[in-house]
Amino acid sequence: MADDRELSEVCALLCKGISRLEDLPPQALERVGVVPLRVTPRTPTETAFWVEKPLSAFQLEADLPADVEGIDWLHRQAVLVYRYRNGKDEERLRLGAELFHLLLELADGYQLGDVSTDDTFAHLSIFVQRLVREDERTLLAWNPMQDEAIYRIRAELSVTEIGPCQRMLISRLGSGAEQ
Amino acid sequence: MSRSRESATAKSIVDDVFGRARSREIWTANYDKALPVSVQDFDLTAVLPAVFYMFRFGHRRGKGNFLQTFAGEAATSRERKRTATIERVASVLAQSSDFTGFDDETSQAILGDLLLCFCLENSKRALGRQEQVQRVAPAHYTASWVDLPESVANLRFVPEMMVAMLADQKGEFVEPNRNGERTWFAVGRGFEDNVLLSAFHQGVAREGPLSDRTADRFREEASVGLDQLLMIRLAQRLGAAPDKLRGGEGEKVSNQRPVAEVAAQHFSEDIRRFVRTYATIIPRHAFVELLEACMAIGLTTIITSTIELLFVWSETGEIQKRNEQRPTPLFVDCSNGIDRNLRAVAEQSSDDLMRRIEHFPVVLMALRLLDVSARFDPALKKLTIPVRPYVIEWLNFLGDLLFKRRDEAELILHGLDAKALELAERLEEDYPDAAGVLKNDNAQPNAVWRLAEALTFLQGRKNAQNNIVALLDSALLVDRPNGFPHAEQ
Numbered sequence A: 001m002a003d004d005r006e007l008s009e010v011c012a013l014l015c016k017g018i019s020r021l022e023d024l025p026p027q028a029l030e031r032v033g034v035v036p037l038r039v040t041p042r043t044p045t046e047t048a049f050w051v052e053k054p055l056s057a058f059q060l061e062a063d064l065p066a067d068v069e070g071i072d073w074l075h076r077q078a079v080l081v082y083r084y085r086n087g088k089d090e091e092r093l094r095l096g097a098e099l100f101h102l103l104l105e106l107a108d109g110y111q112l113g114d115v116s117t118d119d120t121f122a123h124l125s126i127f128v129q130r131l132v133r134e135d136e137r138t139l140l141a142w143n144p145m146q147d148e149a150i151y152r153i154r155a156e157l158s159v160t161e162i163g164p165c166q167r168m169l170i171s172r173l174g175s176g177a178e179q
Numbered sequence B: 001m002s003r004s005r006e007s008a009t010a011k012s013i014v015d016d017v018f019g020r021a022r023s024r025e026i027w028t029a030n031y032d033k034a035l036p037v038s039v040q041d042f043d044l045t046a047v048l049p050a051v052f053y054m055f056r057f058g059h060r061r062g063k064g065n066f067l068q069t070f071a072g073e074a075a076t077s078r079e080r081k082r083t084a085t086i087e088r089v090a091s092v093l094a095q096s097s098d099f100t101g102f103d104d105e106t107s108q109a110i111l112g113d114l115l116l117c118f119c120l121e122n123s124k125r126a127l128g129r130q131e132q133v134q135r136v137a138p139a140h141y142t143a144s145w146v147d148l149p150e151s152v153a154n155l156r157f158v159p160e161m162m163v164a165m166l167a168d169q170k171g172e173f174v175e176p177n178r179n180g181e182r183t184w185f186a187v188g189r190g191f192e193d194n195v196l197l198s199a200f201h202q203g204v205a206r207e208g209p210l211s212d213r214t215a216d217r218f219r220e221e222a223s224v225g226l227d228q229l230l231m232i233r234l235a236q237r238l239g240a241a242p243d244k245l246r247g248g249e250g251e252k253v254s255n256q257r258p259v260a261e262v263a264a265q266h267f268s269e270d271i272r273r274f275v276r277t278y279a280t281i282i283p284r285h286a287f288v289e290l291l292e293a294c295m296a297i298g299l300t301t302i303i304t305s306t307i308e309l310l311f312v313w314s315e316t317g318e319i320q321k322r323n324e325q326r327p328t329p330l331f332v333d334c335s336n337g338i339d340r341n342l343r344a345v346a347e348q349s350s351d352d353l354m355r356r357i358e359h360f361p362v363v364l365m366a367l368r369l370l371d372v373s374a375r376f377d378p379a380l381k382k383l384t385i386p387v388r389p390y391v392i393e394w395l396n397f398l399g400d401l402l403f404k405r406r407d408e409a410e411l412i413l414h415g416l417d418a419k420a421l422e423l424a425e426r427l428e429e430d431y432p433d434a435a436g437v438l439k440n441d442n443a444q445p446n447a448v449w450r451l452a453e454a455l456t457f458l459q460g461r462k463n464a465q466n467n468i469v470a471l472l473d474s475a476l477l478v479d480r481p482n483g484f485p486h487a488e489q
Helices: A004-021 A026-030 A097-107 A119-134 B003-018 B020-026 B048-057 B066-070 B077-083 B086-094 B105-118 B141-145 B158-167 B195-200 B226-238 B261-278 B284-316 B340-375 B392-402 B409-427 B432-439 B447-459 B461-475
Strands: A034-038 A048-054 A058-063 A077-083 A090-095 A138-142 A150-160 A163-173 B120-122 B133-136 B204-206 B216-218
Touching (some): A004 A026, A004 A034, A004 A058, A004 A077, A004 A097, A034 A119, A048 A119, A077 A119, A090 A119, A119 B284, A138 B105, A150 B105, A150 B226, A163 B105, A163 B226, B003 B409, B020 B340, B048 B141, B066 B226, B086 B105, B086 B120, B086 B226, B105 B120, B105 B226, B141 B216, B141 B226, B158 B261, B226 B284, B261 B284, B284 B340, B284 B461, B340 B392, B340 B447, B340 B461, B392 B409, B409 B432, B409 B447, B432 B447, B447 B461
Antiparallel strands (some): A034 A048, A048 A138, A058 A077, A077 A090, A150 A163, B120 B133, B204 B216
8 A cells, every 4th residue: 555645646646637637827737735626617718717725635545445354455446535624524536447547647748639538527527616616705817918927816805884895806916826 | 582582472372361360370380388489499508597587576577787787889779789798898897896906908808707707608609708798697696687688588488488387386377476375486486485596596685575676685794606796796787687578578477388297397396306405515607507407308308298299199189198298219329329239229219309300390380270270260269278387178179170079170170171272272383382282182181281281391391390400409408518419410
């Protein structure tokens, strides 16, 4: 069995594969310590939108069968676990051999050219969208008009003289990871 | 002579023979008593906001403030609509105090793309921010405040049929429910009494009478996602929900259900269970896409069940009983055509459906001919056979006329025989093929079928078939990410 460090390395590669599954600008992929997850638009847009998850919130577990005396089993699938920011809840994605290896290949720079892989990614898509929902009040954006810049869009609640008020704000991010 | 010119001439002959009033009812592709939608393409992804509106207010949506708020100045109404683009909507919203930092070109482009991402859609699904905006997405209940498409009739009466099926009332029209009435999909009541509205109204509460178009208010302290907040701000900019529909078509929501009673009931149950089970579990974007897919499956089954039922009716004159009702069997190959045997069976199954579709316009035409003849007959007019919510009894009555199981049938069929002869004579010169069909009582002794064949031919049979295929394609969400892929040629 792999040790914790090896598991973390594979986990990081799998997360990189998930990020590369969708078309994200290089600026999104270069940020350190975070996993960018693309928001899928209803209509394709010039601007790319995504959310960022801390890499440290992901964990890889082997799905081991119950111990049976005298019989050694190898695990048949792995589980990618994401721990939500509240520290209590988690999201689990079962990775069969096919998805596992496809994600590693994507992390390695391979590109998909086969529509028959759609079924393989069905659960992954829901997993990603659930993670995206956690950040439904914050998004990151990149637009080719300012291709060096990344923007953050967020909803902010403030209390004014007339009562609470929600505003939608956009600001330009500096370089480096934002947690 | 062009085909459209020929059709116009054929139409004028039919007008002369049947009279304008009857001809108007016959010369169409629809028979809304059996299938209460327009038989042509529609956009399933645009119907939910109209459904929200009808559930909330209990009538059909009319004119709202979208163009008034977001369109620019232009000489004509058409040009004005073209000025209502994503770019312009974003620029108007950016000026509001609810938006901070959207001051330069790039940030407004991002705001525009956010609108395209979650809230609005361009005409013909075009990309870019300078196209005319045509549809609103169901990101939140407040999408129902946006009067897109401009005319609710452009949604081909699909929202009306959905509301009728889900509300499941007994009368001629869908009416607001009384206070305390037990139903999953209350009409004209609070959000909490309607399963669908309660899944989409986050942060919005009513502060005023039910009929007040400005009574729905956003509670600023409510935590909603950016997509929902954007839709709420867009709606707030409009100031009020649209007015009820005024003029010719009427504000009332018809309670006409499809003749496929079992499929309609399954549709209603599926939507109810799906929304109740998954609205709070599945993330909003995925939920809307899956809900649309759920609607797609239900509507496709309704259409194919209706086709099947009316084919049986054409052979027996009767609508099958509930326990006998089935959709058209359709074998779909999910192997991407890799397995030759599966592919062959799927193609055969598809061919069977296409053969039914080829003949379906003729069956609908026969129904319209019998319907008009029976309703305009002084004796039969006195019979009060209900057609809403379900038309089954009326279709069985028309079937009795078709198969001469009633005394009055003789007179009706004789009248249609006379019309067939008159029409054949008038068509002889310019449309000999249609005239031949009308006169050939050896091949088809029943005048209803001769007329139905000839009139469908005159309308353009290929066109009628294409409309049915377009209807099915729309119901199946063909080429949408959450729908059926387009079949390879």
